[in-house]
Ligand SMILES: Nc1ncnc2c1ncn2[C@@H]1O[C@H](COP(=O)(O)OP(=O)(O)OP(=O)(O)O)[C@@H](O)[C@H]1O
Protein backbone atom coordinates (compact mmCIF):
# COMPACT_ATOMS: atom_id res chain seq x y z
CA UNK A 445 0.00 0.00 0.00
CA UNK A 446 2.43 2.62 1.16
CA UNK A 447 4.92 1.75 -1.54
CA UNK A 448 2.26 2.27 -4.16
CA UNK A 449 1.46 5.74 -2.99
CA UNK A 450 4.24 8.17 -3.68
CA UNK A 451 3.95 11.80 -2.80
CA UNK A 452 3.55 13.84 -5.95
CA UNK A 453 6.42 16.26 -6.24
CA UNK A 454 4.11 19.21 -6.71
CA UNK A 455 3.08 18.58 -3.13
CA UNK A 456 6.46 17.61 -1.79
CA UNK A 457 8.08 20.73 -3.22
CA UNK A 458 5.34 23.20 -2.58
CA UNK A 459 6.88 26.42 -1.24
CA UNK A 460 6.80 26.55 2.55
CA UNK A 461 8.19 30.04 2.79
CA UNK A 462 7.36 33.14 0.83
CA UNK A 463 10.90 33.45 -0.48
CA UNK A 464 10.55 30.04 -2.11
CA UNK A 465 7.80 31.31 -4.38
CA UNK A 466 9.85 32.24 -7.37
CA UNK A 467 9.59 35.29 -9.52
CA UNK A 468 6.43 36.91 -8.35
CA UNK A 469 8.15 39.73 -6.47
CA UNK A 470 5.57 42.40 -7.09
CA UNK A 471 2.66 40.15 -6.19
CA UNK A 472 4.44 38.95 -3.09
CA UNK A 473 5.14 42.45 -1.85
CA UNK A 474 1.64 43.65 -2.51
CA UNK A 475 0.06 40.63 -0.87
CA UNK A 476 2.26 40.56 2.21
CA UNK A 477 1.84 44.24 2.92
CA UNK A 478 -1.92 43.94 2.51
CA UNK A 479 -2.03 40.94 4.82
CA UNK A 480 0.05 42.58 7.53
CA UNK A 481 -2.07 45.70 7.55
CA UNK A 482 -5.34 43.82 7.69
CA UNK A 483 -7.96 44.86 8.91
CA UNK A 484 -6.67 48.39 8.39
CA UNK A 485 -6.91 48.12 4.64
CA UNK A 486 -8.97 49.71 1.91
CA UNK A 487 -10.20 46.44 0.52
CA UNK A 488 -11.05 43.67 2.94
CA UNK A 489 -10.43 40.93 0.38
CA UNK A 490 -7.57 40.15 -1.99
CA UNK A 491 -8.00 38.62 -5.43
CA UNK A 492 -4.89 36.87 -6.74
CA UNK A 493 -5.09 36.25 -10.45
CA UNK A 494 -2.90 34.85 -13.22
CA UNK A 495 -2.26 31.77 -15.38
CA UNK A 496 -2.37 28.21 -14.00
CA UNK A 497 0.56 26.87 -12.02
CA UNK A 498 2.33 30.17 -11.39
CA UNK A 499 2.16 30.23 -7.59
CA UNK A 500 -1.09 31.84 -6.48
CA UNK A 501 -2.25 29.14 -4.12
CA UNK A 502 1.36 28.48 -3.17
CA UNK A 503 1.90 32.04 -2.03
CA UNK A 504 -1.15 32.03 0.19
CA UNK A 505 -0.10 28.75 1.75
CA UNK A 506 3.48 29.89 2.25
CA UNK A 507 2.39 33.17 3.83
CA UNK A 508 -0.02 31.38 6.16
CA UNK A 509 2.72 29.00 7.15
CA UNK A 510 5.29 31.70 7.72
CA UNK A 511 3.08 34.11 9.65
CA UNK A 512 1.24 31.44 11.58
CA UNK A 513 -2.23 31.70 10.12
CA UNK A 514 -4.61 28.82 10.00
CA UNK A 515 -5.75 28.42 6.43
CA UNK A 516 -9.39 27.64 5.81
CA UNK A 517 -9.49 26.50 2.20
CA UNK A 518 -12.56 26.28 0.07
CA UNK A 519 -13.23 25.44 -3.52
CA UNK A 520 -15.54 27.67 -5.51
CA UNK A 521 -18.14 24.96 -5.73
CA UNK A 522 -18.40 24.83 -1.96
CA UNK A 523 -19.82 28.27 -1.57
CA UNK A 524 -22.88 27.95 -3.63
CA UNK A 525 -25.25 28.38 -0.78
CA UNK A 526 -25.60 31.18 1.67
CA UNK A 527 -25.77 28.80 4.59
CA UNK A 528 -22.31 27.52 3.71
CA UNK A 529 -20.97 31.02 3.85
CA UNK A 530 -22.53 31.61 7.21
CA UNK A 531 -21.00 28.41 8.46
CA UNK A 532 -17.54 29.45 7.29
CA UNK A 533 -17.92 32.89 8.74
CA UNK A 534 -18.82 31.39 12.07
CA UNK A 535 -15.87 29.10 12.00
CA UNK A 536 -13.60 31.98 11.11
CA UNK A 537 -15.02 34.00 13.94
CA UNK A 538 -14.32 31.52 16.69
CA UNK A 539 -11.26 32.90 18.32
CA UNK A 540 -9.33 29.82 19.22
CA UNK A 541 -8.95 26.53 17.49
CA UNK A 542 -7.87 23.15 18.70
CA UNK A 543 -4.54 23.33 17.01
CA UNK A 544 -3.43 26.65 18.29
CA UNK A 545 -3.58 29.50 15.92
CA UNK A 546 -6.24 32.13 16.34
CA UNK A 547 -5.31 33.96 13.17
CA UNK A 548 -7.02 32.68 10.08
CA UNK A 549 -7.06 33.24 6.37
CA UNK A 550 -10.07 32.16 4.39
CA UNK A 551 -8.96 31.01 0.96
CA UNK A 552 -11.58 30.78 -1.74
CA UNK A 553 -9.80 29.06 -4.58
CA UNK A 554 -10.78 29.51 -8.23
CA UNK A 555 -13.60 31.99 -7.83
CA UNK A 556 -13.83 32.46 -11.58
CA UNK A 557 -15.65 29.14 -11.50
CA UNK A 558 -18.73 30.87 -10.20
CA UNK A 559 -18.93 33.44 -12.97
CA UNK A 560 -20.88 31.24 -15.33
CA UNK A 561 -23.16 29.86 -12.71
CA UNK A 562 -26.85 30.48 -13.06
CA UNK A 563 -27.52 31.44 -9.48
CA UNK A 564 -25.90 34.64 -8.40
CA UNK A 565 -26.48 33.53 -4.81
CA UNK A 566 -22.92 32.31 -4.42
CA UNK A 567 -21.49 35.63 -5.49
CA UNK A 568 -23.72 37.59 -3.15
CA UNK A 569 -22.78 35.30 -0.33
CA UNK A 570 -19.09 35.91 -0.92
CA UNK A 571 -19.60 39.67 -0.97
CA UNK A 572 -21.48 39.34 2.28
CA UNK A 573 -18.70 37.23 3.74
CA UNK A 574 -16.14 39.85 2.76
CA UNK A 575 -18.15 42.48 4.65
CA UNK A 576 -18.60 40.58 7.87
CA UNK A 577 -15.61 38.27 8.06
CA UNK A 578 -13.34 38.70 11.06
CA UNK A 579 -10.50 37.20 9.01
CA UNK A 580 -8.93 38.23 5.72
CA UNK A 581 -10.50 36.67 2.62
CA UNK A 582 -8.15 35.69 -0.15
CA UNK A 583 -9.43 34.54 -3.53
CA UNK A 584 -7.69 33.15 -6.60
CA UNK A 585 -8.72 33.12 -10.23
CA UNK A 586 -7.22 32.48 -13.64
CA UNK A 587 -9.50 34.90 -15.36
CA UNK A 588 -11.20 37.47 -13.15
CA UNK A 589 -12.46 39.64 -15.99
CA UNK A 590 -15.89 38.18 -16.47
CA UNK A 591 -18.59 40.83 -16.35
CA UNK A 592 -20.40 39.09 -13.53
CA UNK A 593 -17.33 39.23 -11.28
CA UNK A 594 -17.17 43.01 -11.27
CA UNK A 595 -18.59 43.40 -7.75
CA UNK A 596 -15.94 41.01 -6.53
CA UNK A 597 -13.18 42.94 -8.26
CA UNK A 598 -14.45 46.16 -6.75
CA UNK A 599 -14.37 44.67 -3.29
CA UNK A 600 -10.88 43.27 -3.67
CA UNK A 601 -7.27 44.28 -3.73
CA UNK A 602 -6.30 43.01 -7.19
CA UNK A 603 -2.96 41.21 -7.22
CA UNK A 604 -1.55 40.12 -10.55
CA UNK A 605 0.67 37.08 -11.04
CA UNK A 606 2.81 36.84 -14.15
CA UNK A 607 3.27 33.79 -16.32
CA UNK A 608 6.52 32.17 -15.23
CA UNK A 609 9.37 32.46 -17.69
CA UNK A 610 11.18 29.47 -19.03
CA UNK A 611 14.23 30.20 -16.93
CA UNK A 612 12.17 30.39 -13.73
CA UNK A 613 10.71 26.99 -14.48
CA UNK A 614 14.15 25.55 -15.20
CA UNK A 615 15.47 26.90 -11.93
CA UNK A 616 12.78 25.20 -9.88
CA UNK A 617 13.21 21.95 -11.78
CA UNK A 618 16.95 22.02 -11.18
CA UNK A 619 16.44 22.53 -7.48
CA UNK A 620 14.13 19.53 -7.32
CA UNK A 621 16.65 17.38 -9.22
CA UNK A 622 19.30 18.33 -6.68
CA UNK A 623 17.04 17.54 -3.76
CA UNK A 624 16.15 14.16 -5.28
CA UNK A 625 19.77 13.40 -6.14
CA UNK A 626 18.79 13.02 -9.78
CA UNK A 627 21.24 13.29 -12.61
CA UNK A 628 19.76 15.79 -15.01
CA UNK A 629 20.84 17.39 -18.24
CA UNK A 630 20.30 21.10 -18.53
CA UNK A 631 18.80 20.75 -22.03
CA UNK A 632 16.31 18.22 -20.69
CA UNK A 633 15.03 20.68 -18.12
CA UNK A 634 14.81 23.36 -20.77
CA UNK A 635 12.82 21.02 -22.97
CA UNK A 636 10.34 20.34 -20.19
CA UNK A 637 10.13 24.02 -19.32
CA UNK A 638 9.54 24.98 -22.92
CA UNK A 639 6.65 22.60 -23.17
CA UNK A 640 5.04 23.68 -19.92
CA UNK A 641 4.31 27.17 -21.22
CA UNK A 642 4.94 28.63 -17.80
CA UNK A 643 2.81 26.15 -15.92
CA UNK A 644 5.10 24.92 -13.19
CA UNK A 645 2.63 22.32 -12.01
CA UNK A 646 2.69 20.50 -15.32
CA UNK A 647 6.48 20.89 -15.59
CA UNK A 648 7.05 19.30 -12.17
CA UNK A 649 4.67 16.47 -13.03
CA UNK A 650 6.60 15.81 -16.23
CA UNK A 651 9.88 15.84 -14.35
CA UNK A 652 8.59 13.34 -11.84
CA UNK A 653 7.32 11.03 -14.54
CA UNK A 654 10.76 10.78 -16.10
CA UNK A 655 12.86 11.10 -12.97
CA UNK A 656 11.08 8.51 -10.91
CA UNK A 657 10.57 6.15 -13.78
CA UNK A 658 14.16 6.20 -15.05
CA UNK A 659 16.33 7.58 -12.26
CA UNK A 660 17.82 10.25 -14.52
CA UNK A 661 16.62 13.06 -16.68
CA UNK A 662 18.27 13.23 -20.06
CA UNK A 663 17.24 15.04 -23.18
CA UNK A 664 16.61 11.84 -25.08
CA UNK A 665 14.43 10.40 -22.32
CA UNK A 666 12.51 13.60 -21.98
CA UNK A 667 12.01 13.84 -25.72
CA UNK A 668 10.67 10.32 -25.75
CA UNK A 669 8.45 10.65 -22.73
CA UNK A 670 7.27 14.18 -22.31
CA UNK A 671 4.77 14.66 -25.04
CA UNK A 672 1.55 15.73 -23.43
CA UNK A 673 1.06 18.47 -25.97
CA UNK A 674 1.44 16.35 -29.06
CA UNK A 675 0.55 12.90 -28.06
CA UNK A 676 2.44 10.05 -29.58
CA UNK A 677 2.00 6.58 -28.20
CA UNK A 678 -0.01 4.11 -30.21
CA UNK A 679 -2.75 2.03 -28.59
CA UNK A 680 -0.54 -1.00 -28.00
CA UNK A 681 2.12 0.99 -26.25
CA UNK A 682 -0.52 2.77 -24.23
CA UNK A 683 -1.98 -0.49 -22.97
CA UNK A 684 1.44 -1.82 -22.11
CA UNK A 685 2.30 1.33 -20.15
CA UNK A 686 -1.04 1.41 -18.42
CA UNK A 687 -1.07 -2.21 -17.29
CA UNK A 688 2.53 -2.18 -16.15
CA UNK A 689 2.17 1.02 -14.15
CA UNK A 690 3.32 0.60 -10.58
CA UNK A 691 1.89 3.87 -9.37
CA UNK A 692 -1.42 5.49 -10.05
CA UNK A 693 0.14 8.52 -11.67
CA UNK A 694 2.08 6.36 -14.10
CA UNK A 695 -1.18 4.85 -15.29
CA UNK A 696 -2.60 8.32 -15.83
CA UNK A 697 0.56 9.34 -17.62
CA UNK A 698 0.02 6.43 -20.01
CA UNK A 699 -3.19 8.07 -21.13
CA UNK A 700 -1.71 11.54 -21.28
CA UNK A 701 0.96 10.31 -23.68
CA UNK A 702 -1.39 8.30 -25.80
CA UNK A 703 -2.96 8.85 -29.16
CA UNK A 704 -6.12 7.45 -27.65
CA UNK A 705 -8.61 9.65 -25.93
CA UNK A 706 -10.63 8.58 -22.93
CA UNK A 707 -13.49 7.20 -25.04
CA UNK A 708 -11.22 5.08 -27.17
CA UNK A 709 -9.21 3.88 -24.19
CA UNK A 710 -12.39 2.47 -22.64
CA UNK A 711 -13.04 0.40 -25.71
CA UNK A 712 -9.50 -0.89 -25.87
CA UNK A 713 -9.57 -1.88 -22.23
CA UNK A 714 -12.87 -3.65 -22.58
CA UNK A 715 -11.34 -6.25 -24.85
CA UNK A 716 -7.85 -6.41 -23.43
CA UNK A 717 -8.21 -6.60 -19.65
CA UNK A 718 -9.08 -10.26 -19.93
CA UNK A 719 -5.98 -10.87 -22.02
CA UNK A 720 -3.61 -9.15 -19.63
CA UNK A 721 -5.00 -10.39 -16.32
CA UNK A 722 -5.42 -14.09 -15.74
CA UNK A 723 -6.68 -14.21 -12.17
CA UNK A 724 -10.50 -14.08 -11.98
CA UNK A 725 -10.56 -11.70 -9.04
CA UNK A 726 -8.04 -9.38 -10.64
CA UNK A 727 -10.14 -9.37 -13.78
CA UNK A 728 -13.27 -8.64 -11.82
CA UNK A 729 -11.61 -5.74 -10.07
CA UNK A 730 -10.41 -4.28 -13.34
CA UNK A 731 -13.81 -4.60 -15.03
CA UNK A 732 -15.43 -3.13 -11.96
CA UNK A 733 -13.19 -0.07 -12.26
CA UNK A 734 -14.01 0.19 -15.95
CA UNK A 735 -17.72 0.00 -15.32
CA UNK A 736 -17.46 2.76 -12.76
CA UNK A 737 -15.76 4.88 -15.38
CA UNK A 738 -18.75 4.10 -17.61
CA UNK A 739 -21.14 5.26 -14.95
CA UNK A 740 -19.28 8.52 -14.58
CA UNK A 741 -19.20 9.02 -18.35
CA UNK A 742 -22.92 8.42 -18.57
CA UNK A 743 -23.52 10.95 -15.88
CA UNK A 744 -21.25 13.51 -17.53
CA UNK A 745 -23.10 13.32 -20.82
CA UNK A 746 -26.43 13.44 -19.08
CA UNK A 747 -25.74 16.34 -16.77
CA UNK A 748 -22.95 18.18 -18.55
CA UNK A 749 -20.87 18.00 -15.40
CA UNK A 750 -17.39 17.64 -16.88
CA UNK A 751 -15.86 17.95 -13.46
CA UNK A 752 -16.46 14.23 -13.19
CA UNK A 753 -14.11 13.42 -16.03
CA UNK A 754 -11.12 13.34 -13.69
CA UNK A 755 -12.83 10.58 -11.75
CA UNK A 756 -13.79 8.61 -14.82
CA UNK A 757 -10.19 8.79 -15.98
CA UNK A 758 -8.97 7.78 -12.58
CA UNK A 759 -11.06 4.62 -12.71
CA UNK A 760 -10.06 3.58 -16.19
CA UNK A 761 -6.35 4.22 -15.68
CA UNK A 762 -5.29 3.82 -12.05
CA UNK A 763 -8.29 1.67 -11.19
CA UNK A 764 -7.46 -0.84 -13.90
CA UNK A 765 -3.70 -0.75 -13.33
CA UNK A 766 -4.03 -1.37 -9.59
CA UNK A 767 -6.43 -4.27 -10.03
CA UNK A 768 -3.80 -7.00 -10.31
CA UNK A 769 -3.49 -7.84 -6.64
CA UNK A 770 -3.55 -11.63 -6.66
CA UNK A 771 -1.28 -12.01 -9.61
CA UNK A 772 0.75 -8.83 -9.94
CA UNK A 773 3.22 -10.48 -12.32
CA UNK A 774 0.48 -10.38 -14.94
CA UNK A 775 1.08 -6.66 -15.17
CA UNK A 776 4.31 -7.21 -17.02
CA UNK A 777 3.27 -10.11 -19.21
CA UNK A 778 3.80 -9.68 -22.90
CA UNK A 779 0.40 -9.76 -24.51
CA UNK A 780 -0.72 -9.55 -28.08
CA UNK A 781 -3.46 -6.97 -27.67
CA UNK A 782 -6.51 -7.06 -29.87
CA UNK A 783 -8.22 -4.26 -31.68
CA UNK A 784 -11.57 -3.49 -29.98
CA UNK A 785 -14.37 -5.60 -31.36
CA UNK A 786 -16.83 -2.79 -31.09
CA UNK A 787 -14.74 -0.45 -33.15
CA UNK A 788 -14.26 -2.97 -35.93
CA UNK A 789 -17.92 -3.81 -35.95
CA UNK A 790 -18.92 -0.19 -35.97
CA UNK A 791 -16.51 0.60 -38.71
CA UNK A 792 -17.74 -2.20 -40.92
CA UNK A 793 -21.45 -2.47 -40.44
CA UNK A 794 -22.82 0.85 -39.36
CA UNK A 795 -24.65 2.43 -42.18
CA UNK A 796 -26.12 5.84 -42.33
CA UNK A 797 -29.55 4.87 -41.10
CA UNK A 798 -28.22 3.26 -37.94
CA UNK A 799 -26.07 6.28 -37.23
CA UNK A 800 -29.01 8.60 -37.67
CA UNK A 801 -31.13 6.47 -35.34
CA UNK A 802 -28.48 6.56 -32.62
CA UNK A 803 -28.10 10.27 -33.03
CA UNK A 804 -31.83 10.84 -32.80
CA UNK A 805 -31.97 8.85 -29.60
CA UNK A 806 -29.26 10.98 -28.01
CA UNK A 807 -30.90 14.24 -29.06
CA UNK A 808 -34.32 13.06 -27.97
CA UNK A 809 -33.16 12.24 -24.48
CA UNK A 810 -31.30 15.53 -24.19
CA UNK A 811 -34.09 17.73 -25.38
CA UNK A 812 -36.95 15.69 -24.00
CA UNK A 813 -38.58 15.23 -27.37
CA UNK A 814 -39.51 12.22 -29.44
CA UNK A 815 -36.96 10.57 -31.71
CA UNK A 816 -39.08 11.27 -34.74
CA UNK A 817 -39.16 14.95 -33.93
CA UNK A 818 -35.40 14.85 -33.44
CA UNK A 819 -35.06 13.33 -36.89
CA UNK A 820 -37.41 15.67 -38.68
CA UNK A 821 -36.53 18.93 -36.94
CA UNK A 822 -33.29 18.83 -35.07
CA UNK A 823 -31.00 16.78 -37.25
CA UNK A 824 -31.53 18.98 -40.33
CA UNK A 825 -30.77 21.99 -38.19
CA UNK A 826 -27.64 20.37 -36.85
CA UNK A 827 -26.55 19.64 -40.42
CA UNK A 828 -26.54 23.36 -41.01
CA UNK A 829 -24.73 24.13 -37.78
CA UNK A 830 -22.12 21.48 -38.48
CA UNK A 831 -21.47 22.71 -41.98
CA UNK A 832 -21.33 26.39 -41.16
CA UNK A 833 -19.78 26.60 -37.73
CA UNK A 834 -17.30 23.77 -37.27
CA UNK A 835 -15.81 24.98 -34.01
CA UNK A 836 -19.14 25.38 -32.33
CA UNK A 837 -20.29 22.07 -33.79
CA UNK A 838 -17.30 20.35 -32.25
CA UNK A 839 -18.20 21.69 -28.83
CA UNK A 840 -21.73 20.46 -29.19
CA UNK A 841 -20.46 17.06 -30.27
CA UNK A 842 -18.23 16.72 -27.23
CA UNK A 843 -20.93 17.90 -24.89
CA UNK A 844 -23.50 15.51 -26.29
CA UNK A 845 -21.06 12.63 -26.40
CA UNK A 846 -21.41 12.14 -30.16
CA UNK A 847 -19.16 9.65 -31.90
CA UNK A 848 -16.83 10.49 -34.75
CA UNK A 849 -19.12 8.61 -37.10
CA UNK A 850 -22.02 10.83 -36.08
CA UNK A 851 -19.91 13.89 -36.67
CA UNK A 852 -18.99 12.68 -40.14
CA UNK A 853 -22.65 12.11 -40.83
CA UNK A 854 -23.63 15.59 -39.66
CA UNK A 855 -20.75 17.54 -41.09
CA UNK A 856 -20.50 15.99 -44.54
CA UNK A 857 -17.86 17.86 -46.52
CA UNK A 858 -16.80 19.77 -43.39
CA UNK A 859 -16.07 16.63 -41.45
CA UNK A 860 -12.28 17.01 -41.34
CA UNK A 861 -12.54 20.47 -39.86
CA UNK A 862 -15.14 19.54 -37.29
CA UNK A 863 -13.21 16.42 -36.33
CA UNK A 864 -10.05 18.43 -35.93
CA UNK A 865 -11.74 20.78 -33.48
CA UNK A 866 -13.50 17.87 -31.80
CA UNK A 867 -10.22 16.08 -31.10
CA UNK A 868 -8.49 19.24 -29.98
CA UNK A 869 -11.32 19.99 -27.66
CA UNK A 870 -11.44 16.53 -26.16
CA UNK A 871 -7.70 16.64 -25.71
CA UNK A 872 -7.99 19.89 -23.80
CA UNK A 873 -10.60 18.69 -21.33
CA UNK A 874 -8.82 15.40 -20.97
CA UNK A 875 -5.53 17.09 -20.24
CA UNK A 876 -7.17 19.20 -17.61
CA UNK A 877 -8.93 16.27 -16.02
CA UNK A 878 -5.69 14.32 -15.99
CA UNK A 879 -3.86 17.17 -14.43
CA UNK A 880 -6.49 17.31 -11.78
CA UNK A 881 -6.40 13.56 -11.29
CA UNK A 882 -2.62 13.53 -11.08
CA UNK A 883 -2.23 16.54 -8.86
CA UNK A 884 -4.74 15.35 -6.33
CA UNK A 885 -3.73 11.69 -6.57
CA UNK A 886 -7.18 10.45 -5.87
CA UNK A 887 -7.17 6.74 -6.40
CA UNK A 888 -10.33 4.85 -7.18
CA UNK A 889 -12.73 6.42 -4.76
CA UNK A 890 -15.94 4.66 -3.91
CA UNK A 891 -18.96 5.83 -5.86
CA UNK A 892 -20.76 7.48 -3.03
CA UNK A 893 -17.98 9.82 -1.99
CA UNK A 894 -18.79 13.11 -3.56
CA UNK A 895 -15.94 14.17 -5.80
CA UNK A 896 -14.54 17.63 -5.44
CA UNK A 897 -15.17 19.40 -8.69
CA UNK A 898 -12.61 21.32 -10.63
CA UNK A 899 -13.35 24.41 -12.66
CA UNK A 900 -12.11 26.19 -15.77
CA UNK A 901 -12.28 24.37 -19.09
CA UNK A 902 -14.73 21.84 -17.85
CA UNK A 903 -17.09 24.55 -16.73
CA UNK A 904 -16.81 26.16 -20.12
CA UNK A 905 -17.71 22.97 -21.90
CA UNK A 906 -20.61 22.51 -19.60
CA UNK A 907 -22.17 25.87 -20.06
CA UNK A 908 -21.43 26.04 -23.75
CA UNK A 909 -22.94 22.75 -24.75
CA UNK A 910 -26.24 21.97 -23.21
CA UNK A 911 -27.58 25.44 -22.69
CA UNK A 912 -26.33 26.74 -25.98
CA UNK A 913 -27.76 23.82 -27.88
CA UNK A 914 -31.09 24.66 -26.38
CA UNK A 915 -30.82 28.34 -27.16
CA UNK A 916 -29.64 27.60 -30.67
CA UNK A 917 -32.63 25.44 -31.25
CA UNK A 918 -35.03 28.00 -29.90
CA UNK A 919 -33.98 30.58 -32.49
N1 LIG B 1 6.12 30.76 -8.33
C1 LIG B 1 6.33 29.51 -7.89
N2 LIG B 1 7.38 29.22 -7.10
C2 LIG B 1 7.60 27.97 -6.66
N3 LIG B 1 6.80 26.92 -6.94
C3 LIG B 1 5.73 27.14 -7.71
C4 LIG B 1 5.44 28.44 -8.22
N4 LIG B 1 4.34 28.37 -8.96
C5 LIG B 1 3.95 27.10 -8.93
N5 LIG B 1 4.78 26.33 -8.17
C6 LIG B 1 4.68 24.88 -8.01
O1 LIG B 1 3.61 24.40 -8.81
C7 LIG B 1 2.57 23.85 -8.02
C8 LIG B 1 1.27 24.50 -8.40
O2 LIG B 1 1.28 25.86 -8.06
P1 LIG B 1 0.04 26.64 -7.46
O3 LIG B 1 -0.93 25.69 -6.87
O4 LIG B 1 0.52 27.73 -6.61
O5 LIG B 1 -0.53 27.22 -8.80
P2 LIG B 1 -1.69 28.28 -9.00
O6 LIG B 1 -1.08 29.54 -9.50
O7 LIG B 1 -2.54 28.34 -7.79
O8 LIG B 1 -2.44 27.60 -10.22
P3 LIG B 1 -4.00 27.37 -10.48
O9 LIG B 1 -4.52 28.64 -11.08
O10 LIG B 1 -4.03 26.27 -11.50
O11 LIG B 1 -4.63 27.01 -9.18
C9 LIG B 1 2.93 24.12 -6.57
O12 LIG B 1 2.68 23.00 -5.79
C10 LIG B 1 4.41 24.44 -6.60
O13 LIG B 1 5.13 23.26 -6.36
Ligand SMILES: [Mg+2]
Nearest residue numbers: 500501553584
Ligand atom coordinates in the same frame (compact mmCIF):
# COMPACT_ATOMS: atom_id res chain seq x y z
MG1 LIG C 1 -4.40 27.41 -7.29
